[in-house]
Amino acid sequence: MSSVCAVEFNDDRPPALSDVSAYAVLERELQIGREIQAGFLPGQLPVPSGWELEAEFRPARQVAGDFYDVFDLAVSQRTAVIVADVCDKGVGAALFMALIRTLLRHTVETGGLHSMSTLGWDPRDGLPRVGEAPLLHAVNSTNRYLTRVHREQGYFATLFFGLFDASTGMVSYINCGHNPPLHVAADGRLLGELAPTGPAVGVLHSADFRVGRVQLKPGESLFLFTDGVTDCRSSDGEFFGEQRLIALASLPAPSARVQIERIVRALEEHGGDGEQHDDITLLVLRRCAETETQITARNGLS
């Protein structure tokens, strides 16, 4: 669904050699940018035993403003999942994607100890769980950096940043003005949507971010997506919409791969041959049902 960068040629005359040459240079540079950006996306997803993680990423142009990331936090033994959408598309958004992804990941991995009061954590709310202080620090400091240093450029990002504990199914998250992920039961019921717990990063310097929690029981899934999914338009301009997405997410499926392929196929059918207007990112996190985990363990698979 990726489109070729459009270059304007005047009227019906054949393009001049210099135009073609400039186009080729531009195309090559964009290809390099695309390859570098691909390096910012995870190659192989680290999937804990008893879990499934599947992602689909389709940029609207050569380079994208969407991104996703999945990585392990070794000391705290949590797995981080990020799905984000930088405003705008193309090269500008891609540059900010690289910046925001790096700030978030580096800070959550190396942030160290931070005063609970500096984090804006009210001690009367009890203690943060493992990973929640670095999570809050990563989002806070990324937001402060963007609003302090890059305020003039006006770029911002909505994002969902979650850390899950593979042993308990507990997911701690911050939803920064992002499309609420869908929490779906093993039988397909929609259990809830993870509403924003703060604004988009890069907008308000003194924004207040809170940590939310949700527990995934065996067989339950989280569907994370960017608005490229719900805003996918048909040839007559109809949006794919959240209801279609919920209906598809609610169909029983044997695996996260089946769940994601089903949605991707529906998006392709809905979009037809029309131009893809926005980057599409979709990630499914599924905790295997206990029977599946037992079978996996018996087979020595992870």
Place this chain on the structure above:
Amino acid sequence: MTQIVSLYSYRGGTGRSTTAANVARLLAGDGARVAVVDTALHQPALHSLFGIDRLPEWTTFTDYLLGRCPLWNVVREVPLQPSGPLGTGGRLYALPACNLPYKIETIKNRGYDIGMLGEAFTLLSEELELDYLILDTSAGLSNETLAALAGSHTVVSLARSDRVDLNTARLNAELLQRLSTGRMMLVLSGTEGASPAGLDAEFEKAYGLPVTAILPAIAEVSEVSGQTLFVETFPEHVLTARYREIADALAAAA
């Protein structure tokens, strides 16, 4: 349910660690399952109070917080020595912090995920089936102390029975109200002979609490410190009786 108890003081020198260790011993003697955690990571003292001279590498609470060992490598059972009327029916566990300077520097400079403190408190409470989890804190408002206060059901606030601590008593009481939802107990320490007339009442007024115990300054504390627990060496001492008042107040609140 485990009662989590923090021993807190705004200034140092109030006898927090000594009180924590001895009150824990009395509670364990009464048949309770008790663990004491040294959260004073920058000035650890618990190992010494429990007579743990050498701390092998990768076996301290500091190592756990740095992600270098599992929590269960840190837990040490402290034998309950029979002594006078003290019982030996319960269990006492200690989780000392590391006293090696380079590791104190490491945790100071590198930091750690504060959520691991809360996880440790939960795991210890559940897995050891504790009646009491006692948190020895550092003086003032370090991050560990803030976390301990936030996670506690009971905060035992120790203050020196002098004018210096009295001057900050009201401020301190307000601070504790803001930082903890737990119940408060007030203990005064370090009084040599009679404290200035009316001072105890002034503390009570500032905190809005009765004084649970007044710990006299006793030379024998420093004589036995690092070798045996005071209450085991002097089971009939007046200071042991004061520690007993704190233990009984905690038991009544449980």
